[in-house]
Amino acid sequence: MGKLIVMDHPLIQHKLTILRKKETSSKEFREVVSEISSYLGYEATKDLELEDINIETPLGKTVGKKISGKKIGIVPILRAGLGMVDGVVSVVPGARVGHIGMYRDPETLKPVTYYCKLPKDLKERNIILLDPMLATGGSLIEAISELKAQGARNIRSLNILAAPEGIKAVQEAHPDVDIYVAAVDKCLNEHGYIIPGLGDAGDRLFGTK
Numbered sequence: 001m002g003k004l005i006v007m008d009h010p011l012i013q014h015k016l017t018i019l020r021k022k023e024t025s026s027k028e029f030r031e032v033v034s035e036i037s038s039y040l041g042y043e044a045t046k047d048l049e050l051e052d053i054n055i056e057t058p059l060g061k062t063v064g065k066k067i068s069g070k071k072i073g074i075v076p077i078l079r080a081g082l083g084m085v086d087g088v089v090s091v092v093p094g095a096r097v098g099h100i101g102m103y104r105d106p107e108t109l110k111p112v113t114y115y116c117k118l119p120k121d122l123k124e125r126n127i128i129l130l131d132p133m134l135a136t137g138g139s140l141i142e143a144i145s146e147l148k149a150q151g152a153r154n155i156r157s158l159n160i161l162a163a164p165e166g167i168k169a170v171q172e173a174h175p176d177v178d179i180y181v182a183a184v185d186k187c188l189n190e191h192g193y194i195i196p197g198l199g200d201a202g203d204r205l206f207g208t209k
Contacts, residue, residue, distance in 0.1 A: 002170075002171055002174065002175055002176055002177045002178045002179060003178045003179070004167060004171075004178075004179050004181070004184075005043060005044075005178065005179070005180045005181070006181055006182075006183065006184060007039060007040060007043055007180065007181070007182055008183075009039065011039070012036055012039055012182050013182075013183070015032045015035055015036050016036065016160070016161075016182050016183055018032050019032055019033065019036075019160070019198045020196065020197075020198045022199070024204075026204060026205065026206065026207040029204045029205060030083055030205055033083040033084060033087070033132060033160065033201075033205065034083065034084070034086050034087035034090075035087060036087070036160055036182055037083075037084035037085075037086075037087030037088050037130070037158065037160070038087035038088065038090050038091055039087075039182075040084075040087075040088070040158045040160075040180050040181075040182065041087060041088035041090075041091035041092065041128070041158065042091055043180055044128055044156050044158055044178075044180045045072070045091060045092060045126075045128075048067050048126070049067070049068050050065040050066065050067060050068060051065070051066060051067075051068035052064070052065065053065065053066045071094070071095070071096070071121075071124060071125045071126070072092045072094070072095035072096075072125060072126050072128065073095060073096050073097075073098060073118075073119050073122060073125035073126070073127045073128070073152075074088055074089065074092070074095045074096070074097045074098070074127075074128050074130065075097070075098045075099065075100060075118065075127055075128070075129050075130065075143070075147065076097075076099060076100075076129075076130040076131070077100050077101075077102055077129065077130065077131040077139055077140070077143050078099055078100065078101040078102065078115065079101075079202045079205075079206070080131060080132050080133065080201040080202035080205060081129075081130040081131045081132070082205070083132060083201070083205040084130040084131075084132060084158065084160075085097060085130065088128060088130065088158065092128075095128075096119040096125070098116075098117055098118035098119050099115065099116070099117050099118075100113065100115065100116050100118075100143045100146060100147075101113065101114045101115030101116070102114070102139045102142065102143065104136075104138070104139065104192070110138055111138045111139040111141075111142045111143075113142060113146070116146060118147070118150055122147065122150050122151040122152040122153075123151040123152065123153055125152070125154070126154045126156070127147055127152045127154060127155045127156070128156055128157075128158055129143055129144065129147070129155060129156070129157045129158065130157075130158050131143075131157070131158075131159055132159065132160040132161065132201040132205075133159065133160070133161055133162075133194060133197070133201050134157070134159040134161070134162035134163065134166040134167065134170065134179070134181065135162075135163050135165075135166050135188055135192055135193060135194050136163075136165060136166055136169065136188065136192050137165070137166035137167070137168075137169030137170045137173070138169070140157060140159075140166070140170050141169060141170055141173045141174065144157075144170070144173070144174045144177055145173075145174075148174075155174075155176075155177050156177060156178045156179070156180065157170070157177055157178070157179045157180065158180050158181075159179065159180070159181045159182075160181065160182045160183075160201075161181065161182065161183055161184075161185055161194055161197060161198065162179065162181045162183070162184050162185070162194070163184070163185055163186075163187060163188045163194045163195075164184060164187065165187065165188050166188075167179060167184065185197055
């Protein structure tokens with residue numbers, strides 16, 4: 001079963017409170033989403049393999065470390081996942097960025113894919129999938145299935161908030177995928193929104209309703 005990693009660092013929890021407040025402006029919301037995403041990105045990449053490299057400092061020769069093995073691919077689920085990209089790219093600036101566009105049908109709550117553009121060498125990359133909210137899990141399950149269909153073998157998901165129902169659904173559908181979150185909330189409401197949550201992340205990021 002894939003791991004669930006909940007980052008309960010005080011700085012993350014403090015910033016998460018800012019996101020939850022309904023009076024937080026779109027500008028501040030975007031900034032805090034990016035900051036939390038960078039923290040999640042650090043945690044999600046701490047197991048990357050390293051190899052020795054001979055270098056020379058201004059004072060002499062030494063052996064340093066560099067990342068070896070697979071490269072990184074970042075894939076936000078549009079549109080809310082876009083708000084997390086800059087934060088994660090700040091941690092791994094050499095990563096390739098793909099995009100998967102989805103929206104949730106308001107009647108069925110099922111994901112509908114309308115766009116998909118991914119790096120061609122997915123099999124050679126560690127893929128970091130981005131979506132601020134893991135609610136029902138439908139969009140994330142569909143996105144992971146699409147990534148696997150195109151060759152991805154190493155996938156992990158970064159989500160700011162998650163509901164127990166969504167976590168369970170993703171782990172059952174894709175038990176090989178680790179999930180990194182800032183917090184796990186109580187439940188979903190009848191409309192499939194996380195409670196207490198923070199509202200619609202996409203609307204709050206981009207100032208739409």
